[in-house]
């Protein structure tokens with residue numbers, strides 16, 4: 001039981017000092033929110049791992065054999081981060097893809113989880129909306145992104161033909177609002193596509209297979 005206060009306060013982003021008194025008390029029956037957060041810590045449970053078998057971070061961004069074309073692999077519920085509402089392990093814009101202006105972007109979306117998620121390219125400014133009906137770039141979404149899909153793979157392709165700050169967001173209602181998105185920047189200055197994961201330096205794309 002002793003892990004529960006720490007788990008709860010980190011999940012709630014409340015300073016743990018607030019719970020220090022509680023932690024010293026004899027264990028009380030678990031409150032409903034404790035159970036909720038214990039579940040959230042294992043959000044990745046129940047995934048069909050065969051859907052993402054053999055994939056590594058080297059596959060997140062890879063050059064295509066075609067010129068000025070890049071391949072992205074974007075995996076929902078990659079781990080427990082943000083209650084599973086992450087892509088490739090990052091949420092709330094914690095990872096950033098940078099694409100040179102005019103490049104083709106081929107996206108493979110995978111959701112190994114039973115919880116429905118989806119993927120749509122939207123303007124960063126649209127993240128506060130409860131749902132976004134259309135992708136910003138033509139073709140830039142999985143089918144039926146509002147409905148989401150579970151235990152599924154889907155592919156889509158778009159041309160990054162306008163400079164700006166965008167998001168690869170989950171289209172399932174309210175998920176993007178709750179942090180289920182990573183950043184996508186289309187840049188006129190960028191010479192090559194890069195991916196920045198968390199605090200690490202931005203990395204170049206892996207070579208074409």
Ligand SMILES: [Cu+2]
Pocket residue numbers: 085116117118170171172175176180
């Ligand atoms: Cu989602």
